[in-house]
Amino acid sequence: MAVLIREHTTVHRGQGPTITRQRRRAFLILALPAVILYTIFFVGPTLASFWVSLHAWDGVTEMRWRGLDNFTLLFEDEVFLAAFRNTLAILLAGGLLVFMLSFALLLGMRAMAGRRFARSVVFFPNIIAPIVLSVLWGFLFSTDGLVNAALGGVGLDAPNWLGDHLFLVIFLGLIWTNTGFYVTILMAATDRIPRYFYEAAELDGAGPLQQFRHITMPLSWDVVSTAAVIWTISSLKVFDFIYAFGGTSNDLPPIHTWNTAVFIYGQTFGGRVPAYSFGYASASAVITLVSVIVFVLLLRRVMRRDPIQF
Incomplete structure (x- = not known):
């Protein structure tokens, strides 16, 4: 044996x-x-x-070595700096508003009878092409659009939204188009939380906000942190929605609405002088990529928590 x-x-x-x-x-x-x-x-x-990015190149002729000169010129370029500020505004302020609205809608739909239908309605903009969404959003804020009609109906002056306030319109449009996506993600995360946690909290006298703070957020934190990373990456490379508001085959959107993605396109194929500056545009692309990596690493570090088993 x-x-x-x-x-x-x-x-x-x-x-x-x-x-x-x-x-x-x-x-x-x-x-x-x-x-x-x-x-x-x-x-x-x-x-x-x-x-x-380390060369001067028009895509056809021979490359000429420039070293870090392209990066030095970028930080002296007012157009690039303004585009980078717009990108940061979309990332930080836009992200804050998107998640605040997402959680507010989540709390509101939790008590609704037709929450699945409401989630479908909120998610609807995500199944439409961004070009179509930008056109619809532009109609709402046009001179004869619904927004100006509503303001006129309550006796307020209607501003020229698609003029000096164009970036604000684009910013609000990005919030509108993205909120439904994050509502769906967060709702999927909260649906997995056992219902008896909330029932026990209600017996202890906890209100909706207390339940959200002490139950919903801690138990869905892993999904929230992942959604924040997704927003960070996507917000830094927005292009089509912004371009559709003012860009044509021969023209670019107004410079004050540019982000870094539109700047890269404008510096290569969009006709910004000097056009076809592939080296200069590549330098801005490298800076954008480094920014994505830095922000994602910082976000992961700030939002790092031990997972809660339930």
């Missing part, structure tokens, strides 16, 4: 490393296509963009 046990143990121990090597080999084989595609379509272009 002891001999059989020793033989069984020997065979089992002999198969352990073999099985481990087989699993590693299978993992590498399955992961290899994704790694190759990621390298071709992300790592390669990123490194190429960084290399181009």
Whole structure:
């Protein structure tokens, strides 16, 4: 009997490393296509963009080495600095408003009978192309639009929204189009919280805000932090919604509405003088990428919490 046990143990121990090597080999084989595609379509272009940012290049003639001059000129370019400020405004102020509205709608829909229908209505802008949404949003704020009609109905002067206030209109439009997406994410996170937590809180006399603070937020914090990262990445690369408000095939939106994505396009294909400045535009793209990485790392550090098991 002891001999059989020793033989069984020997065979089992002999198969352990073999099985481990087989699993590693299978993992590498399955992961290899994704790694190759990621390298071709992300790592390669990123490194190429960084290399181009160190040169003066119009996309046709031979590159001329400039070193860090493109980056130095960017921080002296008032248009780029204004575009970067607009990008930060969308990221910080826009993110704050999006999540405040998302949580407010979440609390409001929790007590509604048709909460699933309400969630579908709120999510509706996310199934429409951003170009179409920008056109609809522009109609609302046009001279004869619904917003001015409402202001006139209560005796207020209707400003020229699509003139000096165009960036504000774009900013509010981005809030409107993105809120439904984050409401859906947060609602999915709160739906997994057991109902008896809220019932026990109600028995203890806790109101909706106290339940939100002590139950909803702690138990859905992992999803909230992930949603914040998604907003950080997406807000720093908004292009189509802004471009659709003033851009045409021969013209760009007004400069005071630009963010860094529109600046990059304008500096390459959009006709901003000097046009086709691929090196200069690549430098701004590198700065945008570094900004995304820095903000995501800071956000993950600030929002890091131990997960709560329930």
